[in-house]
Amino acid sequence: MCAAIVEGISAIYALPNTTVSNAVVQSYTNDGEFNAEATIVDENGLTVAWRGDDRKTQITCELIAKTSVMPVLGAAFSVTVNTASAYSTGSASTTFSGWVTKISDKGSVKSYSSVTVTAVGYEAVV
Numbered sequence: 001m002c003a004a005i006v007e008g009i010s011a012i013y014a015l016p017n018t019t020v021s022n023a024v025v026q027s028y029t030n031d032g033e034f035n036a037e038a039t040i041v042d043e044n045g046l047t048v049a050w051r052g053d054d055r056k057t058q059i060t061c062e063l064i065a066k067t068s069v070m071p072v073l074g075a076a077f078s079v080t081v082n083t084a085s086a087y088s089t090g091s092a093s094t095t096f097s098g099w100v101t102k103i104s105d106k107g108s109v110k111s112y113s114s115v116t117v118t119a120v121g122y123e124a125v126v
Helices: none
Strands: 023-041 047-065 076-080 095-106 114-122
Touching: 023 114, 047 076, 047 095
Parallel strands: none
Antiparallel strands: 023 047, 047 114, 076 095, 095 114
C-alpha cells in the first residue's frame, strides 16, 4: 500500500477503528438530539424559552457482509465514531452504544451484499 500524500490543512479522513462482527463498515451517520423538547411562546408568538431533556443518539451504519450472520433486532450495538458526537451515555463521546432497531439487507448481481443497521441509545438506558 502506498503512503498518502496530503497537502494543505489537516482533517479527519475515512473511518476510525470502527468494527462490527462479520462485516466491514463502509460509512455511518450519527445523529444526536434531545428526545424531549419543550418551548414557551409569548403573546407575540415568539419562542422565549426552550428546554431539551434526555439525550438520544441514533446511528446508521452501512456495512458489507463478510458472512450471513449480522446484528439482530434488539441486540447491543457499539461502534467508534470520528468526533465526540455520540450522547448515548449522556455526554459527548466518540463511542456509540445502544441497541439495533432496524436492519436492512441489500443484494445485487454486480455488488457485494450490503447491510444497513440502525441503532439507538438513550442517556439513561444502560
